[in-house]
Every structure is written in C-alpha cells, then in structure tokens.
Amino acid sequence: MKEIYGIFGSGGYGREVLPIALQNIKKSSLYFVVDEEFYLEKYVNDIPVITYRNFINLTADKKYISVAIADGLLRKTLFERFERDKLHHWNLIASNTFLIDNSIIKPGVILSPFTSVTANTRIGRGFHANLYSYIAHDCFIGDFVTLAPGVKCSGNVHISDLAYIGTGAIIKPGNSLKPIIIGKNAVVGMGAIVTKDVPDGATVFGNPAKIIKR
Numbered sequence: 001m002k003e004i005y006g007i008f009g010s011g012g013y014g015r016e017v018l019p020i021a022l023q024n025i026k027k028s029s030l031y032f033v034v035d036e037e038f039y040l041e042k043y044v045n046d047i048p049v050i051t052y053r054n055f056i057n058l059t060a061d062k063k064y065i066s067v068a069i070a071d072g073l074l075r076k077t078l079f080e081r082f083e084r085d086k087l088h089h090w091n092l093i094a095s096n097t098f099l100i101d102n103s104i105i106k107p108g109v110i111l112s113p114f115t116s117v118t119a120n121t122r123i124g125r126g127f128h129a130n131l132y133s134y135i136a137h138d139c140f141i142g143d144f145v146t147l148a149p150g151v152k153c154s155g156n157v158h159i160s161d162l163a164y165i166g167t168g169a170i171i172k173p174g175n176s177l178k179p180i181i182i183g184k185n186a187v188v189g190m191g192a193i194v195t196k197d198v199p200d201g202a203t204v205f206g207n208p209a210k211i212i213k214r
C-alpha cells in the first residue's frame with residue numbers, strides 16, 4: 001500500500017517540525033505542501049515542495065497531512081479543505097514529548113520537542129504546542145489552539161477554541177470548581193503572567209496580564 005505524507009507550510013515552523021515527521025516515515029514519501037502563491041522553491045531542506053493541487057492529484061492509497069502554520073483560524077479553514085478532499089490528519093508528536101495516560105488528544109495536532117501533556121487533559125483538533133510548552137493536569141484545550149514556545153499552562157485551565165498563547169506566557173492554576181478560562185480567539189502576549197480569566201477575543205500582556213486598550 002502506497003502512503004504519502006504532507007506538511008502543509010514550508011516556512012520556519014514547517015522546517016522545525018520536519019525532524020518529527022521523519023521519525024516514523026521514509027523521506028521519499030514526504031512533501032512540503034503549499035498553495036500556488038507560496039510555491040517559490042522546488043525543495044526546502046531537501047524535501048520536495050508541491051502545490052496542494054498537485055498533492056491531491058498524486059496517486060496513493062492513503063494521504064496524510066499536518067499543518068505547520070501557527071495561525072489557528074487558517075488551520076481550521078485548511079482542515080475543512082482536507083476533509084472535503086478526504087485527506088487523513090497526521091499527528092506529529094516528537095519522540096521526547098512527555099504524555100501521561102488518561103488524556104484525550106484529537107486529530108491533527110503537533111507536539112514539538114520537549115513538550116508535555118500531563119494527566120487527565122483534553123486536547124482539541126489542530127492543537128499546536130511549540131518547543132518546551134506544557135499543559136498540566138485537568139486542562140481542557142479547545143480546537144485550533146496554539147501555544148508558542150515555552151508556555152506554562154498550569155492545572156485546571158480551559159483554553160477555548162482558536163486562542164493563541166505567546167512565547168513564555170505563564171497561566172495560573174485554576175481549580176476543579178473554578179478553572180481559569182482563556183476565551184475563544186483570545187491572544188496572550190509573550191511573557192504574560194495570566195492570573196485571571198481572559199474574555200473572548202481579548203489580547204492581554206504584562207504581569208499581571210491586562211487587556212490591551214487600543
């Protein structure tokens with residue numbers, strides 16, 4: 001059976017996740033996949049780049065794809081396209097990721113090297129945890145959430161769909177009766193210390209994190 005694999009996006013993050021992709025598959029079955037307007041080079045880091053249209057037209061029994069793009073909304077749109085084109089989601093989980101039992105991880109996630117997902121967590125579709133980020137016990141992570149590198153998400157935190165947490169942010173623990181809630185589409189700035197709930201769509205930064213007033 002012929003299986004082929006695509007990493008959608010050949011930019012910085014695509015190149016960062018490439019070694020994770022090559023942990024389990026042969027290099028000859030892997031492509032970087034891009035839309036026409038981003039097709040600039042035939043090879044990136046020795047891996048062929050092809051357009052999405054050409055990837056769809058390749059002959060294979062099964063096609064797997066993962067999205068290496070940090071924008072959660074774009075990942076959501078791409079997932080709709082992949083489902084329409086009957087591609088299979090491909091989880092890229094680094095071999096040194098620390099995963100504890102009793103967690104549920106939905107399809108299409110990327111867990112970069114040195115990340116941890118600990119006990120009794122629920123992780124939604126299309127989640128990204130960049131280098132050295134962790135999710136502690138009893139967290140509930142929605143769909144298309146992005147953790148930049150080095151995010152410390154303490155226990156009993158709920159991060160809603162499409163939220164983006166910047167590099168090195170720290171989120172205070174909640175408890176089972178009152179989790180800390182990061183709202184839908186919220187953005188937490190790099191280095192923020194989040195001590196209370198963040199409303200839907202808000203951008204916060206600083207210590208303690210406050211909403212940016214524009």
Ligand SMILES: CC(C)(COP(=O)(O)OP(=O)(O)OC[C@H]1O[C@@H](n2cnc3c(N)ncnc32)[C@H](O)[C@@H]1OP(=O)(O)O)[C@@H](O)C(=O)NCCC(=O)NCCS
Pocket residue numbers: 130148149165166167187188189190191192203204205206
């Ligand atoms: C919070 C954030 C989203 C705001 O972006 P923005 O709306 O474009 O804001 P600006 O860059 O215009 O900055 C506005 C002001 O806030 C300050 N600021 C921006 N982000 C800040 C942060 N995280 N902490 C403290 N101050 C910050 C800027 O210095 C600027 O201050 P000034 O008005 O006194 O000059 C962004 O700065 C951020 O932190 N993004 C996350 C980046 C990241 O982690 N990327 C990961 C790559 S892998």
